[in-house]
Amino acid sequence: xxxxxxxxxxxxxxxxxxATPWPWVPPLAAAAAAGLVFHRALTFYFSQDDFLGLARAxxxxxxxxxxxRYLSHQAFFDLMRRVAGLDAGPYxxxxxxxxxxxAALLARFLARVVSRPxxxxxAVFFAVHPSHFGSVYWISAIGxxxxxxxxxxxxxxxxDGGRRGWTALPVFALSLLAKESTLLLPAAVALAAxxxxxxxxxxxxxxxxxxxxxxxxxxxxxxxxxxxxxxPGEAAYATGLGGHVLANALTYLGWTADFLLPTVTxxxxxxxxxxxxxxxxxAIAWLAGLGFRALRERGWVAAGAxxxxxxxxxxxxxxxxxxxxxxxPLLGAAWGVAAAADWALARRGTRVAWGIAxxxxxxxxxxxxxxxxxxxxxxxxxxxxxxxxxxxRARIAxxxxxxxxxxxxxxxxxxxFWSPLAASLGARGEPLxxxxxxxxYWERNLRDALLDGLAVRxxxxxxxxxxxxxxFRPTGAATRYAVYRxxxxxxxxxxxxxxxxxxxxxxxx
Numbered sequence: 183x184x185x186x187x188x189x190x191x192x193x194x195x196x197x198x199x200x201a202t203p204w205p206w207v208p209p210l211a212a213a214a215a216a217g218l219v220f221h222r223a224l225t226f227y228f229s230q231d232d233f234l235g236l237a238r239a240x241x242x243x244x245x246x247x248x249x250x251r252y253l254s255h256q257a258f259f260d261l262m263r264r265v266a267g268l269d270a271g272p273y274x275x276x277x278x279x280x281x282x283x284x285a286a287l288l289a290r291f292l293a294r295v296v297s298r299p300x301x302x303x304x305a306v307f308f309a310v311h312p313s314h315f316g317s318v319y320w321i322s323a324i325g326x327x328x329x330x331x332x333x334x335x336x337x338x339x340x341x342d343g344g345r346r347g348w349t350a351l352p353v354f355a356l357s358l359l360a361k362e363s364t365l366l367l368p369a370a371v372a373l374a375a376x377x378x379x380x381x382x383x384x385x386x387x388x389x390x391x392x393x394x395x396x397x398x399x400x401x402x403x404x405x406x407x408x409x410x411x412x413x414p415g416e417a418a419y420a421t422g423l424g425g426h427v428l429a430n431a432l433t434y435l436g437w438t439a440d441f442l443l444p445t446v447t448x449x450x451x452x453x454x455x456x457x458x459x460x461x462x463x464x465a466i467a468w469l470a471g472l473g474f475r476a477l478r479e480r481g482w483v484a485a486g487a488x489x490x491x492x493x494x495x496x497x498x499x500x501x502x503x504x505x506x507x508x509x510x511p512l513l514g515a516a517w518g519v520a521a522a523a524d525w526a527l528a529r530r531g532t533r534v535a536w537g538i539a540x541x542x543x544x545x546x547x548x549x550x551x552x553x554x555x556x557x558x559x560x561x562x563x564x565x566x567x568x569x570x571x572x573x574x575r576a577r578i579a580x581x582x583x584x585x586x587x588x589x590x591x592x593x594x595x596x597x598x599f600w601s602p603l604a605a606s607l608g609a610r611g612e613p614l615x616x617x618x619x620x621x622x623y624w625e626r627n628l629r630d631a632l633l634d635g636l637a638v639r640x641x642x643x644x645x646x647x648x649x650x651x652x653x654f655r656p657t658g659a660a661t662r663y664a665v666y667r668x669x670x671x672x673x674x675x676x677x678x679x680x681x682x683x684x685x686x687x688x689x690x691x
Contacts, residue, residue, distance in 0.1 A: 204536075208289035208298055211543060212305035213282040219310045219550040220281065220318045222558060223274045227583070229576035230630060231322040233637035235259035236268070242639055249400045253359040254325030268641065270576075273321045280327040281318050285309035287334040288516060294341070294378055295481050295517070296524035299539035304520025306543040308512050310550030311441055315449070315557055316506030320572045325361035326509040332357025333364040333510065340371045340390070341380045351389050358397045363510050365394045366491040373488060377481035421498040429453045430497045434508055435461030438489075438515050443549050449557045449570060451504045468518065476528070480521035489514025563611040564624075566669030575631035581670030582632060583641050589662075589674035593644040596661040597674070599635075600651050601625060602689055604668045621652065624668040631670065654680060654689075665689065 228236065237243035239259040246256040258276075266272035289305035296304070317323040332353050339350035350371075357364045368390035375382045436457025440446055447456070468486045471477045492510035496502065523542075527535040560569035568574040586592065604624035605617045611624075632638055635648025646660075654663070657677040665680065666672040675683070683689045 204298065205293070208293055208302040208305050209286035211302055212285035212289045212309045215306045215543065215547045215550070216282040216285045216309040216314075217278060218547055219554055220278055220314065222555070223278060223319045224271050226274060226319060226573065227270045227576045227580035228268075228273070228637070229320055229322075229572045229579065230633060232270075232273070232320070233579070233633050233640045235322060236263060236640045237636055239263035240640065240643070242636065242643075248404045249359060249397060250404060251325050251359070251361055253356060254328050254361060255322075258324060258328075270321070274319075277318050277321055277324045277327060280324060280331055281314060282309070284327055284331040284334060287331065287338065288513060291334060291338055291341075291374075292517060292520045295374075296520045297527065297535065299527055299535040300520045300524035303523045303539045303542055303546075304516040304518075306546050307519045308516035310547050311438075311508075311512055311515075312446065312449070312550065312553050312557060313437055313441075313505040313508040313512065315554060315570070316451075316504060316572060317509050319558075319576075320506075323506050326363060326506055328360035329357045329362075329364045330510045330513065332360060333367045333370075334513070336367060336390070337371055337374060340382050340386055341375060341378060343381060343383065347383065347386055348389075350386065351393060354390055354393055355397075358393065362397065362401060363492065363495060363507070365398060365495060368394055370484075370488045370491050373484040373491075374481070377479065377484055419502065420500045422500060423498060424500075426453070426500050427497045429455075429458075430499070430503050431493070432458040432461035433503055434493055434511065435464045437461075437505055437508060438512065439464040441549075441553070443553045443556070446553055446556075449505065449560070451571075453503050471518075471522070474525070476525045477521055480524050481517055482521050485514045485517035485521060487514070488517065564607075564668055566667075566671075574627070578628055578631040578670030579637055579641075582628075582638070582664075582666070582672050585666075585670075585672030586638070586642055586664065586674055591644070592642060592662065592674070594646050594660065596647040596649065597635075597638060597645055597664045598649045598651055598657065598661060599628070599632075599664045599666055599672075600654060600680075601628070601666045601668070602654075604628065604666070605652055607668070617652065625650070625652070628666060628668065628670060654684065656681060 234243060235255055236259060238245050238256055240263060246252050262273050262276065285305055285308055288308055289301050292301035292304045295301075314327075317326040336350040336354040336357060339353060340347050354364075354367060357367070368387055371382060371390060372387055374380075430453065433454045436454065436459070439460040440457045448454075468482075471482050474482075489511045492513065493508075496507045523539065527538060530538065557570055558568075558573055561567070562569040562574060566577075568577060586597070601624070602617070604622060606614045607622055607624050608614055608618070609623060629635075629650055632648075635650070638645055638648045657663075659676070662674050662676055663680045664672045664674050680689065
């Protein structure tokens with residue numbers, strides 16, 4: 183996108199020359215790179231919380247009625263349930279399209295600040311970054327991508343000014359209804375306007391800020407996360423100030439900088455001390471860049487501040503440190519990459535600049551594709567399981583679905599899930615001499631994958647009820663056992679059939 187009339191580009195020796203040709207190359211390249219890297223998400227099934235969204239859409243769980251994530255957690259599933267039913271492919275396709283569209287919009291924004299070759303590089307860096315794995319592979323995390331897409335659209339509209347700029351208000355409202363992660367967008371708009379020398383009307387900035395405040399007040403009044411009631415320290419959304427804030431910040435910075443195939447050795451969604459040196463290095467690099475006028479003119483300050491603004495809401499969380507929380511902050515990181523690339527390419531000719539940027543973009547895409555494939559296939563202790571929880575639980579749910587489907591009809595039955603194997607495995611998958619005294623990880627993992635049985639009700643509405651047990655007890659004809667392995671392969675049998683298998687020594691008790 184060209185700057186609005188009367189809006190000069192920031193000074194740079196070669197920026198006007200490099201910005202002239204091929205205006206649609208950066209957006210199209212960024213969208214294509216996103217598709218190439220994350221396309222295998224289309225082959226996966228629903229995972230964990232996805233079944234809660236499906237249950238809300240089908241009446242098996244209470245519907246959302248407030249502002250909290252209504253667009254992503256209710257309206258999206260309402261629409262897709264009608265369009266695609268229980269075919270997970272179209273849901274994943276929607277997530278991928280939203281991510282690709284966000285990358286394309288980011289490329290258009292960056293092209294207003296830096297040359298188009300540099301915008302291409304920054305947008306592709308964003309599009310293929312492995313931290314998007316969760317928000318693309320997990321349908322329930324589409325809120326992060328939808329919120330960022332809305333925020334980018336609102337940012338571009340606001341920077342355009344004029345009458346069209348005011349449409350940024352409803353677009354920003356939709357972003358907030360997808361996820362509250364973009365609450366601080368008004369500050370990011372004000373920061374972005376300076377290097378672009380764009381005059382965003384004060385009334386528009388005030389309107390954006392008012393929307394953010396109203397949404398925050400609505401979430402607070404509805405106590406969306408239970409914070410007002412006072413959460414115990416071990417609760418999922420427990421917040422507070424302390425050493426975990428710095429640990430979270432350095433982990434997110436580290437994940438941002440550590441995106442190369444040879445250096446990424448794991449992908450756990452916890453505070454990661456192994457990447458924190460990368461985080462320190464990235465912080466030092468940004469601070470050092472403040473000393474260079476050429477970088478400041480290309481938005482270096484605003485890039486770093488935008489990263490911080492979008493990251494700030496999740497830093498106080500004590501137990502939630504997730505890669506996909508970087509979806510919005512990576513906008514700022516991509517801007518920093520584009521600014522540095524523009525500075526480096528400023529004295530190159532147009533063809534050389536495009537050649538260098540294109541080659542680096544291809545390398546980033548290849549690196550991203552290989553890294554995402556590695557994350558997707560990382561094994562976990564037992565054969566058939568995966569280290570990445572989203573992938574692992576999607577595979578388990580599909581296996582359970584296939585096993586139950588093979589035993590139809592189950593109309594009116596109660597299904598009791600039982601696994602003598604999973605109950606007698608230790609934390610490292612080692613066989614125990616007897617059944618573990620408490621629920622094992624392998625039992626809990628399957629129960630979590632099935633949302634305590636709600637997933638089974640979604641997949642098979644004719645099932646009357648679902649239960650989980652750790653020991654076999656004879657039951658009536660209306661109850662059947664789903665005897666499962668830790669990877670979700672399940673065989674449905676009557677109580678008499680299970681009892682016969684136990685006597686024959688085919689099953690433990």
